[in-house]
Amino acid sequence: MGRCGGDRQAEHLPTRWPQLLDPGTLEAVVLTMGSKQTVFTREQLEEYQDCTFFTRKEIMRLFYRYQDLAPQLVPLDYTGCPAVKVPYELIGSMPELKDNPFRQRIAQVFSDDGDGHMTLDNFLDMFSVMSEMAPRDLKAYYAFKIYDFNNDDYICAWDLEQTVTRLTRGELSAEEVSLVCEKVLDEADSDHDGRLSLEDFRNMILRAPDFLSTFHIRI
Amino acid sequence: MIANVKCKPWKMEKKIEVLREAKKFVSENEGALGKGKGKRWFAFKMMMSKKWAKFLRDFENFKAACVPWENKIKAIESQFGSSVASYFLFLRWMYGVNMVLFILTFSLIMLPEYLWGLPYGSLPRKTVPRAEEASAANFGVLYDFNGLAQYSVLFYGYYDNKRTIGWLNFRLPLSYFLVGIMCIGYSFVVVLKAMTKNIGDDGGGDDNTFNFSWKVFCSWDYLIGNPETADNKFNSITMNFKEAITEERAAQVEENVHLIRFLRFLANFFVFLTLGASGYLIFWAVKRSQEFAQQDPDTLGWWEKNEMNMVMSLLGMFCPTLFDLFAELEDYHPLIALKWLLGRIFALLLGNLYVFILALMDEINNKIEEEKHVKANITLWEANMIKAYNASLSGNTTGPPFFVHPADVPRGPCWETMVGQEFVRLTVSDVLTTYVTILIGDFLRACFVRFCNYCWCWDLEYGYPSYTEFDISGNVLALIFNQGMIWMGSFFAPSLPGINILRLHTSMYFQCWAVMCCNVPEARVFKASRSNNFYLGMLLLILFLSTMPVLYMIVSLPPSFDCGPFSGKNRMFEVIGETLENDFPSWMAKILRQLSNPGLVIAVVLVMALTIYYLNATAKGQKAANLDLKKKMKMQALENKMRNKKMAAARAECRSLQPVDSNFLSLPEDQKSSFPSSSKVMTHVKFQRTSFGEQLLCSTLDGIPDVFINEGCLSPPRARKISMLL
Numbered sequence: 001m002g003r004c005g006g007d008r009q010a011e012h013l014p015t016r017w018p019q020l021l022d023p024g025t026l027e028a029v030v031l032t033m034g035s036k037q038t039v040f041t042r043e044q045l046e047e048y049q050d051c052t053f054f055t056r057k058e059i060m061r062l063f064y065r066y067q068d069l070a071p072q073l074v075p076l077d078y079t080g081c082p083a084v085k086v087p088y089e090l091i092g093s094m095p096e097l098k099d100n101p102f103r104q105r106i107a108q109v110f111s112d113d114g115d116g117h118m119t120l121d122n123f124l125d126m127f128s129v130m131s132e133m134a135p136r137d138l139k140a141y142y143a144f145k146i147y148d149f150n151n152d153d154y155i156c157a158w159d160l161e162q163t164v165t166r167l168t169r170g171e172l173s174a175e176e177v178s179l180v181c182e183k184v185l186d187e188a189d190s191d192h193d194g195r196l197s198l199e200d201f202r203n204m205i206l207r208a209p210d211f212l213s214t215f216h217i218r219i
Numbered sequence: 220m221i222a223n224v225k226c227k228p229w230k231m232e233k234k235i236e237v238l239r240e241a242k243k244f245v246s247e248n249e250g251a252l253g254k255g256k257g258k259r260w261f262a263f264k265m266m267m268s269k270k271w272a273k274f275l276r277d278f279e280n281f282k283a284a285c286v287p288w289e290n291k292i293k294a295i296e297s298q299f300g301s302s303v304a305s306y307f308l309f310l311r312w313m314y315g316v317n318m319v320l321f322i323l324t325f326s327l328i329m330l331p332e333y334l335w336g337l338p339y340g341s342l343p344r345k346t347v348p349r350a351e352e353a354s355a356a357n358f359g360v361l362y363d364f365n366g367l368a369q370y371s372v373l374f375y376g377y378y379d380n381k382r383t384i385g386w387l388n389f390r391l392p393l394s395y396f397l398v399g400i401m402c403i404g405y406s407f408v409v410v411l412k413a414m415t416k417n418i419g420d421d422g423g424g425d426d427n428t429f430n431f432s433w434k435v436f437c438s439w440d441y442l443i444g445n446p447e448t449a450d451n452k453f454n455s456i457t458m459n460f461k462e463a464i465t466e467e468r469a470a471q472v473e474e475n476v477h478l479i480r481f482l483r484f485l486a487n488f489f490v491f492l493t494l495g496a497s498g499y500l501i502f503w504a505v506k507r508s509q510e511f512a513q514q515d516p517d518t519l520g521w522w523e524k525n526e527m528n529m530v531m532s533l534l535g536m537f538c539p540t541l542f543d544l545f546a547e548l549e550d551y552h553p554l555i556a557l558k559w560l561l562g563r564i565f566a567l568l569l570g571n572l573y574v575f576i577l578a579l580m581d582e583i584n585n586k587i588e589e590e591k592h593v594k595a596n597i598t599l600w601e602a603n604m605i606k607a608y609n610a611s612l613s614g615n616t617t618g619p620p621f622f623v624h625p626a627d628v629p630r631g632p633c634w635e636t637m638v639g640q641e642f643v644r645l646t647v648s649d650v651l652t653t654y655v656t657i658l659i660g661d662f663l664r665a666c667f668v669r670f671c672n673y674c675w676c677w678d679l680e681y682g683y684p685s686y687t688e689f690d691i692s693g694n695v696l697a698l699i700f701n702q703g704m705i706w707m708g709s710f711f712a713p714s715l716p717g718i719n720i721l722r723l724h725t726s727m728y729f730q731c732w733a734v735m736c737c738n739v740p741e742a743r744v745f746k747a748s749r750s751n752n753f754y755l756g757m758l759l760l761i762l763f764l765s766t767m768p769v770l771y772m773i774v775s776l777p778p779s780f781d782c783g784p785f786s787g788k789n790r791m792f793e794v795i796g797e798t799l800e801n802d803f804p805s806w807m808a809k810i811l812r813q814l815s816n817p818g819l820v821i822a823v824v825l826v827m828a829l830t831i832y833y834l835n836a837t838a839k840g841q842k843a844a845n846l847d848l849k850k851k852m853k854m855q856a857l858e859n860k861m862r863n864k865k866m867a868a869a870r871a872e873c874r875s876l877q878p879v880d881s882n883f884l885s886l887p888e889d890q891k892s893s894f895p896s897s898s899k900v901m902t903h904v905k906f907q908r909t910s911f912g913e914q915l916l917c918s919t920l921d922g923i924p925d926v927f928i929n930e931g932c933l934s935p936p937r938a939r940k941i942s943m944l945l
Contacts, residue, residue, distance in 0.1 A: 053225055099449035121232065138227075142228065160435065163436075164460075167456050167460075169457070179464060183430075188432045192867065205436060211433075214437050217442065
């Protein structure tokens, strides 16, 4: 029951889902037919709309941004779900990400294999979570994963050091960095095991007044 | 489920799978119930709610786009940090408040008079007197807001006291009075609302629980997409960290108590001297200006004419620097020193303001006295005119018709216009002083430092004078006091909010440019209050103190008899009574008269006082309960910490048990190294799978459960091997 099965006429008539052929859906089909997009099937677009916080127009816009990153690599027809990954170097050179000190971590967290090379699904996921419509909990979960540099599901002192060093571009002395990390663990580590679990992190970040406004990428 | 799938932290494929299953389930069940129509209604409802959500989102985006100067403030924020930007945010907020005041006064007072009132030259009060006509359009006269500017909609005296004007029967005197009261009321409401909103932000003053954590995890702004801004952001984050670290460390410095106390006493003594000297200087300037007022205006130079304003502005400029100097003696923590400085500047400016008001009251009383003489003169003059008129009627019928030009009619002194003029002049001179100070103090100094650095003995940029830092507190206080002037003067000069709008607008651009071009970020950044409530509190106080004189004047002084919308009445507020009598049906007037019965009013006031007392008591009780709960939470957290420490200690001991063959356990290095041999025996090994890895739980003879945390690669076969070992 793949969504990208060999049915090439899928973009014109939803022959797979006969129970959706009531008048309301036919109208929707007629409207879609008038819009001339041939990149996705109608179901694909609807599924993307249900699984991300984007509207149809935004999804199409995102697709074209993705395609622009690697025009040779990304086909203009996604009805067959091609398995295409855009390498990390191109993702990291997007204007929205290129000045971000955590761009590598972001790409790694949202990519399939943790190597930073992203498929379109990963790309949409990433911007959906970073959009302003995403709820706090979801953002907190992904923020935790981003700041967990060694992927051990805990933010330990080394992770904190990495974060602080990247935030200050190495301008703080080692002593100052370790002081900051100590203070963070002091404040947020409630079970006193020397590192932050997801619970500790969520507890701390959900009360921050400017978390939502800073953890936001506009595209 | 379908609505929530986008909020789940899964990969896209999993989400789509789950979604498809759910949809299948839904469509199967609905098919079974055969609700074709119901589905359409449901779909319609969904569509409407989606459209509504989209509309709301678009509206929010539009509102956000309407807010002006967002980019400028962001640029300043990224270069100077949030405390300097907070001044500009405050300025923008004031701009919004003044915009509302301007719209009120312009559309309800100035525009109707301009459109439907009698034009210039038709009434004596609307015409420049014959004596001043020659110079009425000179720039010097206009700059002083005399001449043509005085006899225009800008000032109180121009307005006619007819009850209704124009074809709409617009009641101008009523509107003038009500708009004045509404401006004050609106200002109170808006300042109080801002303060109460910020009280929530302050979090009861306990914002330090996650200070560093929030700095680490919430300070990078993911929206930044510009390398320069990113640079600025990195710098500001670094500065932020350094400041936080300094604050941490500053808590641990020792002091020499007696010397410090003596120095502080000395500093306060000097401050008192300065305040006293400033008060005396203003008093002396007022006396001198009264003398000048007796003399002929043409013999006075520019300085004598503007001495009062210049003295006040210069004092406001130089005394804060003196206070800063004295504060060097005191050696307080920068945050406390900032609060002392703000308090002293506030006292200085308040003193200036009240001396100014006293001077004005003097003038007003003089003018009211003068009115009596003028009234007597006018009756004489009118008698002469009537005689002449009768003579022209009964005598020559072929002569020109008898006509008295409005410019020739003798005029009463108009104290309200005089008050309005004083405030307008003060505002204008304040603006000019500020701009000149910025140009000379900041810009020329920056140019000098920059260009003369090449040919100077010492390094100008690092030593004296170097670039100026942006003085946040001075600027905010200046803004607050200027706003106080506006509130005081806008009843007598309806144009004042408009002038202020212009001033704030140009200030914004000018100061933004000056800040980016001539100033450097402060080395130590300490905000007076985390949430701006300190400045809002001062604004509220100034609002209260500025409306007191206005209300006093409205209630107790008689309006001038021949100028303004209330001329002819005994007191200004009588316009309300008049409207009630004439415009409302008689039964309403009767009811309102009953309502203003003193007994009823006293009862209402008593009830309000009791309500205030009750609410205050409730608030206090709740705050105490809040603090209690916080204390309990802290105790609980401490207890947890102690318990965890004990567990950690026990864990360390438990770790001292050496496994026979460590190859079977893939533990990280640090745990491996802490494996000395020990005599404790592990009695029980439990294997548990959790969502983020697998935990090996073992308990010792003491019965304290212990935890080996594994990096998620412990598989059941390995666990079995461990249990075999033990």
